[in-house]
Amino acid sequence: MKPVQTHPFSPPALSKVDLDALNDLYARGTPENTLRAYERDLAYLTAWKRLRFNEPLAWPERDECALRFVLDHSRDLSDATDDARAVADVMIAQGLRRSLSCPAPSTLNRRVASWQAFHRMKNLDSPFDAPLLKQARAKARRAAARPTKPKSRNPITRPILEQMLDTCHGSMRDCRDRAILMLGWASGGRRRSEIATLMAEDISLKDFAKDGVVWVSLVQTKTTARGATPRLVLKGRAAQAIVHWIEVSRIEDGPLFRPVSKSDRLLKRRLTPDAIYQIVKHRLRLAGLPQDFASAHGLRSGFLTQAALDGAPIQAAMRLSLHRSVAQAQRYYDDVEIVENPATDLLG
Known part of the structure; x- marks a missing residue:
């Protein structure tokens, strides 16, 4: 640029x-x-x-x-x-x-x-x-101090993500959106700008046939410098969704995620970060949820919230989310932990 x-x-x-x-x-x-x-x-x-x-x-x-x-x-x-x-x-x-x-x-x-x-x-x-x-x-x-508002009204936890994925069927657009949602959530809660800038060359399938693993290389993120971002891994359904998208789209180089025309034809240019935002909103609406239920950042907050719900160590979650600050990531864990705190049940 x-x-x-x-x-x-x-x-x-x-x-x-x-x-x-x-x-x-x-x-x-x-x-x-x-x-x-x-x-x-x-x-x-x-x-x-x-x-x-x-x-x-x-x-x-x-x-x-x-x-x-x-x-x-x-x-x-x-x-x-x-x-x-x-x-x-x-x-x-x-x-x-x-x-x-x-x-x-x-x-x-x-x-x-x-x-x-x-x-x-x-x-x-x-x-x-x-x-x-x-x-x-x-x-x-x-x-002017005011309470910090969350970037997403609600986190997109696994049950919500499953509802959104159920709206993705067999069209080119559905395959793309499924891959975007799966990668955005399972790779640690990627920001929409990080999803939009992914290139086909950033995805490695060398271990997929043997181990079912897909490697994702981000050039840089908000918290990491260019060339210093560790590789991320996708497994299971998320890895399969990416492989399926690459096979269906026949993308060999250039932008990984691209616009799809009304006639279900893949275009050459990359999706914008705002387009990722609109895709999340669209899938929420198709899933029967209010359009303002969550934003694209809900993929990120949902991943960390689900990690806390499943008892994953915060350090393990941060290895994927690439949070630099433990205190910032801890906020999502705090919301879960306080609900599970036995002191909240003292009155019965």
Whole structure:
């Protein structure tokens, strides 16, 4: 993915050749999801600065502008009548902002982090490193603190997954969706971006005939670097679903999961992460479950929840889920363990 021309990859005193080489290095060395986030954040910051100060972004940015950005995005503007409310109204109309409510601290942190990254790309100091800005951001996080919402309303545990798989019959689309659901769940709860970027070359069937094992190689994940992701394994029905998909689709190279036309014809381009999201929603609906029952992340939370229900050690589950933080993975185990805690039955 090539960076858009609006990326501020332009450190001073670089020749055009060096600048082009640096742009290419950033594009190759930055995950696609991060590049897309940079593009969205840059568009947001540019529009906000133009509306708030009638100025373009400055490099380095002024301290007062950075502080104003933090202040404007650290409160609910629903009842406000000042310039911050006027700017927010315009940005909502432009589709750059969702509502007048106070953005989540994570959203503010991501946009600030992007702004800081743009300064680093230009070899410049960021105003957000100033003590006043650091303190203001810390206060903003505390003031806007809210309970963390799960990425999926419910986990897709094994019984729910079985209901979804029962909706997959014999068409090309059904075979593909079965393979997506099986791989996404059984390989440790893969993120939709990880499923969408899989290539045929990432699947090894060398041990399938002998041991019934399929190996899956992820180029990189949210928690692992490119080339440092351990191989994952599929067994049993999940391995069979992948092999069946490869045989039916006759895919030998290129994207593993692709769109299927209305006439059940396989197309050449890859599925997008949003398409994976829609497939999960579609199968939930066909299974008779509410469309908002779960999201694609339910495959990930469902795998860990089921591992806890089945008594699998958390370290074993993390070997597949590739969670970096034990505390984060432990949340799914905590929900199961507290239900099984004998102290919850003291009243009878």
